[in-house]
Amino acid sequence: MPKVSVIVPNYNHARFLPKRIDSILGQRFQDFELILLDDCSTDDSRSILSQHASDPRVRIEFNQVNSGSPFKQWNRGVGLARGQYIWIAESDDYADERFLEQLTARLDAEPTAALAYCRSWHVTLDDRLDGFADSWRQPERWTADYCADGYTECRDNLVYCNTILNASAVVFRKAIYQYVGGADESLQLCGDWKLWAAMALTGKVVYLAEPLNCFRFHLASVRNVTGRMGTDLGEMFRMRWWILDRVSQRQTQFANEGIKLALAKSCMDLAFDSYPNFPDITSLALKRLRDLGGTDYVPPFATWKGQMLKRIIGWKATKRAHILYHRYWTRSAMGGGQEASSVARTTKQITQRHY
Numbered sequence: 001m002p003k004v005s006v007i008v009p010n011y012n013h014a015r016f017l018p019k020r021i022d023s024i025l026g027q028r029f030q031d032f033e034l035i036l037l038d039d040c041s042t043d044d045s046r047s048i049l050s051q052h053a054s055d056p057r058v059r060i061e062f063n064q065v066n067s068g069s070p071f072k073q074w075n076r077g078v079g080l081a082r083g084q085y086i087w088i089a090e091s092d093d094y095a096d097e098r099f100l101e102q103l104t105a106r107l108d109a110e111p112t113a114a115l116a117y118c119r120s121w122h123v124t125l126d127d128r129l130d131g132f133a134d135s136w137r138q139p140e141r142w143t144a145d146y147c148a149d150g151y152t153e154c155r156d157n158l159v160y161c162n163t164i165l166n167a168s169a170v171v172f173r174k175a176i177y178q179y180v181g182g183a184d185e186s187l188q189l190c191g192d193w194k195l196w197a198a199m200a201l202t203g204k205v206v207y208l209a210e211p212l213n214c215f216r217f218h219l220a221s222v223r224n225v226t227g228r229m230g231t232d233l234g235e236m237f238r239m240r241w242w243i244l245d246r247v248s249q250r251q252t253q254f255a256n257e258g259i260k261l262a263l264a265k266s267c268m269d270l271a272f273d274s275y276p277n278f279p280d281i282t283s284l285a286l287k288r289l290r291d292l293g294g295t296d297y298v299p300p301f302a303t304w305k306g307q308m309l310k311r312i313i314g315w316k317a318t319k320r321a322h323i324l325y326h327r328y329w330t331r332s333a334m335g336g337g338q339e340a341s342s343v344a345r346t347t348k349q350i351t352q353r354h355y
Helices: 017-025 047-051 070-080 101-107 139-143 152-156 174-179 191-200 222-229 232-251 258-275 279-291 303-314 317-335 336-353
Strands: 004-010 030-039 059-060 085-088 113-123 130-133 146-147 170-173 206-217
Touching: 004 017, 004 070, 017 030, 017 047, 030 047, 030 070, 030 232, 047 059, 059 070, 070 085, 070 174, 070 191, 085 130, 085 174, 101 113, 101 130, 101 206, 113 191, 139 206, 146 152, 146 303, 152 191, 152 206, 152 232, 152 258, 170 174, 174 191, 232 258, 232 279, 258 279
Parallel strands: 004 030, 004 085, 030 059, 113 206
Antiparallel strands: 085 170, 113 130, 113 170, 146 206
């Protein structure tokens, strides 16, 4: 049996497939099988994939009907895999020849690690490196290797955004993938984020700061398409709540006050960010905040809005202030301009008087 199963889920990436496949077959670490999937591409992908049919390391699977989801392809590929470790090598990316060698070694050295990932380069359509593809949060964090407790990683980082930006940068344990139920096929954008968090909650996360992965971001990528369709924002808020729900449920039983306060701050952040467009998420976050005992935390931006949320939760804001708060958000969304700003100032004054 191969130690690693490399899965390439492809849809209409004929332009990038030769470089993608060459970067896999040219790995220094050679104990792998390569599973090439195609989801009914309409370009020349299948002829390119078929050129590798005679390679004993390669298995090719063509869909007869388009699945409509990259995460369905992930689950299909893992179901076919025979390896202990899995690398989902996206069809438009490519990797350094040391990628598998380095990341499999990290997983071997940390038997409780669910996944290992490395830093990534952004790469343009014409293969030029375009800086690091690091998360916007704590950019200095990605400059050194680390091995983190997965629960802590979810609580401090993944609860805010998907810090594991690209599946091509990750090698994970097949057994853990199956244990958490695989990728959520109902999601269009955040299936990877949910998967990394679910796997992280089972053990540790290993990070390698050396950039051994090249992440291509372009107009036809899933993130861009879903963004243009307007489907990403709701999924992102629901994903944040999914992670926050799990880490805060566990922590309310035995947390020290510092961790409890940090979780309360996360609830406040989510309630603040999701209001007013996603009231169900706001409501869930505020309820969990009350369960945690509340917080004096105020978001560092637009402080009056943070103060308003704090007072609604902790002391009962006046009815007039609450109404004005809703009016402000409605008019802002409609381009209320100076009138909305005036309402905001009035609301701030009212809440200050009713502290």
